[in-house]
Amino acid sequence: MPNLGQQDLPNLGQQITPLAPPGARFLPLNPDLPDNPGWLAGQAVTTVVSPDQKTLLVLTSGYNRVYDADSPIPNAADSNEYVFIYDISTPVPIKQQVVQIANTYNGIVFDPSGWAFYVAGGVDDKVHIITRSASGTWGEQDGNFLALGHTLGLGLNIDPNGATQVNQMVGVKPCAAGVAISSDGQTLVVANYYNDSITVFTGGYGNWSSGTELDLRPGKSDPAQTGVPGGEYPFWVAVKGTGASTTAYVSSLRDREIVVVDLGGEPLVSARIPVKGQPNKMTLNKAQSRLYVVEDQSDTIDVIDTASNQIIETIPLIPESLRPPAPADETQTDPNSLTLFTGANPNSAALSPDETQLYVTNGNLNFVAVVELEEADGASEVVGLIPTGWYPNSVSFAANGTAPDGQSPMVYVVNGKSPTGPNPGWCYGSGSPTYAGCWESNEYNPQLIKAGLQSFPLPDLEQLGTLTAQVATNNRFSSTLSEEDAAVMAAVRQGVKHVIYVVKENRTYDQVLGDLEVGNGDPYLTEFGEALTPNQHELARTFVTLDNFYASSETSYDGWPWTTSARAPDVVERQFPVVYAGRGLSLESEGLNRNVNVALPTVAPGQPAQFLTRQKANPLTPDDPDLLAGQTNVSAPDGPDNEVNTGYLWDAALRAGLSVRNYGFFVDVTRYAFPQDSPNSIPLLRNPAATRTTVAYPTNVSLIPHTDPYFRGFDNAYPDFYRFKDWEREFDLMAARGELPALSLVRFMHDHTGNFDTAIDGVNTPELQQADNDYAVGLLVEKIANSRYANDTLIFIIEDDAQDGGDHVDSHRTTAFVAGAYVKQGAVISSQYNTVDFLRTIEAVLGLQPMNLNDALAIPMADVFNPWPSPWSFKATPSAYLYDTGLPLPRRHAGLRVPKSTHDAAYWARVTQGMDFSVEDRFDFAAYNRLLWKGLMGDRPYPAAPTGVDLRENREELLGRYRQSLNQAAMPAPGAGTN
Missing domain, CATH: 3.40.720.10 (Alkaline Phosphatase, subunit A)
Structure with missing residues (x-):
């Protein structure tokens, strides 16, 4: 059997096989840190190819924090984001250099000259300009960046003392995201993700203007549209044309539209194109006549005619012929019901060099969809799926035919995650002074998920058939519930009325x-x-x-x-590692967007006085009807x-x-x-x-x-x-x-x-x-x-x-x-x-x-249940520790020893x-x-525990040794009463 690089994802019930494509390679992203040579980067998000098709850039945006021994502060020199620079003039990508950047958020683009590239600086609210020297080395000169001019993002800015408009830890900070440049290199556009705007720079490499900002919300340019949602969470940008004919297309994630901006003079919104899903990354064809918009939630690609700004085709990324069957259990009555569900998390696309195919990364199901484009009759369709690493985020092509056969273009895919395995060195606390490995174990979940670069020659149709079958296997598309388990679940469903x-x-x-x-x-x-x-x-x-x-x-x-x-959703997958690294953005997966309760409406004329608004629920909410207008939660599925x-x-x-x-x-x-x-x-x-x-x-x-x-x-x-x-x-x-x-x-x-x-x-x-x-x-x-x-x-x-x-x-x-x-x-x-x-x-x-593809593909846990009810009882017991609190507990038993916490409040x-x-x-x-x-735990050394070993057997012996180790420890066990 060929080596497919198969790895299990036990937390999702999937497997990944990034080496399945013929001729595939899969490389970890090692930034070659001098003091930590084995450390690998995570959360690769974007790839771009140079104008001469010889260089590939890979950008990370995520956690990427590195801790040294005995320090609660990340190593500042190592804890950055990275641009990996690869020579792709030969079939094997060769890492040439790694450029470190303090903060990023997905956006990166080459200057058409090939002598510079631009990286959106995320929370740092700037665009980094990375230039190439005569010797071929890339770097950022001091002060060589474009400032975007924000101190706060748009939202509810608060501090723990209840003051408003304070840019502290819980404040909403700006975030520079997508960045695009015109084909003549004279216009650069940046999406201000947390300011609902774009900033436009003109003049070209070495001569950029100070920038002009345009608020994309309808009510900010037309009072008649006050309180109308639009333009919020601008994430990606594509630029068409040059000079007076320059146009920007901006994806608004929250409001599900493409905002069309005329850049021929003062920036002006000229059209809004509503889409069904959340518009993610976008790509233009060479003629700039077609814009391909990747949409999460709907699992589709919208094709926009840039002459008319109309959607001319919507392409489903999991068409009928490739959908798995409906789950075979008693809750499914319609065999085609799975066609209702989405959840593949599509997030980027690239056109093949001949522009006959579109390759689309689908993060949640770990594959690239190959779309055969049929512009003439509008019947484009997915013709195959290609397995990738865990959570692919970006795909690019090298058009020079660098595959071993000298003819097939090479495909490059980066992913954001990897299986983690055990983490026994992850000290829940700070570790003891005698256990040096605690600090540098770096086994926190966002640290353990690593990125990778997959490369392979463009598959032919026969190979695509095999690869599609592998994707189906990896994602359990054919999983079914056995008759016995189905009978158990049917009995449980019949008897249970409340959960x-x-x-x-x-x-x-x-x-x-x-x-x-x-x-x-x-x-x-x-x-x-x-x-x-x-x-x-x-x-x-x-x-x-x-x-x-x-x-x-x-x-x-x-x-x-x-x-x-x-x-x-993809917006959550992109944001969470950035948030946990302290690189800006907000916790937005429980209904607050930028600290604003978007489930409640904004103040608007004509609302009944008794109607609950954001300001009534939280008087600190800014009284601005255009602040996150509407009741859509950008992070909700x-x-x-x-x-x-x-x-x-x-x-x-x-x-x-x-x-x-x-x-x-x-x-x-x-x-x-x-x-x-x-x-x-x-x-x-x-x-x-x-x-x-x-x-x-x-x-x-x-x-x-x-x-x-x-x-x-x-x-x-x-x-x-x-x-x-x-x-x-x-x-x-x-x-x-x-x-x-x-x-x-x-x-x-x-x-x-x-x-x-x-x-x-x-x-x-x-x-x-x-x-x-x-x-x-x-x-x-x-x-x-x-x-x-x-x-x-x-x-x-x-x-x-x-x-x-x-x-x-x-x-x-x-x-x-x-x-x-x-x-x-x-x-x-x-x-x-x-x-x-x-x-x-x-x-x-x-x-x-089911709610989406994930749970539709899952199988109920039938072996937990009996098909009949049994008598049961349960008596709650308060921990003895709780008798050291003011909680109204049951009467304390005579002789009960009340342990003390290791330290007091x-x-x-x-x-x-x-x-x-x-x-x-x-x-x-x-x-x-x-x-x-x-x-x-005090000075108790963190145990050198086994990893991945089955400890189900000989439990009595193991627990006996454990209790003995507690008695022999140099410090008292938890509860001994030290403060």
Whole structure:
């Protein structure tokens, strides 16, 4: 069998085979750091070829932070983005040079002269000019850049003290994205991604003007269109023509249009071309008569006639002939229903040298689609799929026939990710002084995903057939549910009427369940074991231990889309590593765009006085009707049939006519961060329902009528115990009336930890917050067990990601629990499952149609269930640690020893000073994890744990050695009471 470079992606249930194309090569991107020669870059996003077709540029935009030993600050000299420069005049790409740039965001273009290229500087709000010397070396001379002139982006700029218009950590910063140049080199256009504008430079290389900015929003140029959405999140640019005939085409991601700008004089919007999907990268043909627009969400290519600015063809990227069959389970009645679904995440395109084919990268399904262009009859179609690395972002051609046969053009594809494997060296905290490897392990999820450069000769049609079949295999296009499993799921669906979906934050399997007496856990990596999480341990024992379960996401940013919709749109995949590296942009996957709650409308004339607007929900929101006009969330997934922003689990339930209730999902948390004496704060009330004080403003349009206004969203200062009590309040009312919703969404988030100086009731250390989260989960399960709904309700509990701890199997492996009468009891289930499978199982239980291609291709977790109900019970047990708090707990048992946290709140507040815990991960999580390890474990050396080893056998012996090591450690074990 040929070597296809096959690698499994356990967190997605896919595999990748980048060496499958005949003659393919796959190269990692090594920037040759002098002090770290083995380090590899991640998140390659854009490729461009020089005018003479001899040089390929590869740009990264992502995390790319490097830590040295014993330092919480990234190595500044190494922690940059990169432009890799390859000689492609021969069949094998030869790396010539790597240029480091502090910050970037996707945009890069060659000057037509070939003596310079331009790189958009992302948050630095500039365009870098990289020039070639006479000797052929590339570099940026001091001061050789184009300034864009912004200090803030457009959004809600706030600081933790409640002031507005302050460009601090939570401020909205500018971002330079796509950049394009005219064929004569005289006009350069930059997309100002967070300022909803473009900046136009004229004069050419060596003589650029100071730049002219044009706001792309309709209301800013025409008062009659005040409050009309348009031009927001401009991402990519294509420039047609020269001189007085120059025109720019700008893709507006949020408003789904191509903005046409006349550049013949003062820049002026001359047309707007609406498109169905989110317009991503674009490319013009040589004659500049056709513009090819890649569209995420709709999985299509729109072909625009640039003479008429009309769409003349829309090309589906997964046509009928290549679509996988519908999932073979009882929820599918229409065999062609999969044609309704999208989710391939198309994101770039390139024309073949003869312009008869268009190659399109599809990030989420890891392939390049080959489109045969038929302009004459408008019948272009996909004729094949080519496997790539994980998450391809860009494709380019060398037109000189540099393949080994001297005739076939070479194809170059870059991808943004790679499989991570185990990360036992990822110290959850800062590591001890005696464990030097902690700092430089660099095993944080965004650090572990690496980029690659794939190259191969242009395949012929026969080869395309084989490659298409390989893509189908890689993505499980033919996966089906066995008759036996289908029967089990049918019985569960028949008996279960209610699902409670609980989402928690950020833990790995080994971190929590590594000390469990069964399953593949490594106790040496366990930091929040049974003493702190007795209820989660008991859930695993009572029902099923899922010891081979993986979070599909890398971080909380992409974790919430994956956990609620079984996909992360391309805009999220592009933004999350940049955000986590501190390179600008905002956390936008839970309904806030640039800190603005776009689920609520802006102020507009004619609205009823009682109508809830953004300003009423948050008085700090700027009173500007053109600020993110409309109610579209740029990061939200679409539903079937291209229903905009309705691709979530609750949307699927509502489409099926089921009842939904939301407790804490997609809530605006902006005002939680303000001091309690601020007039703009939302008070920390233990029982806000008692005073009818609204503490939760939804950030999702669909959830507005279904959200409990008294259930506090993400806030580390607030115990999960009181979240449970509010859920219990409504549950008791609904149970009395027999009105429990079919789908309940419950957010228990305190295992994230943070806000140690403002946390109430003494729940103010990492140990106590973990224990509080565990107790809330246990109380909810106990409540159902003792209710009228015990036999017809299933409780699904999951972490949104696994970014914050080490695991000896894979950095994505996490905890997941299922409880209820139809769940097997006392079983270890080691089948490989992930977040998408979890959601597919919920859909199957409730009889819901899939939301997109990902969950449509997943198979329900049938081996978790029995086809009949069994008696069950559950008793919640508070961790003994919690008796050191002010929570109203059950009476303490006589003789119970109450352990103390390793450090008190004052310590944690001091070491985390300056970190913003107001939302998930709005700070350097790598630094926080190191602080936590040191605070929790002190000088205890981080264990040299096995990686990838099956630890299911001989658990008693392993746990015995582990307990002995704790007793012999130089420092007291957690809970010994040191402060």
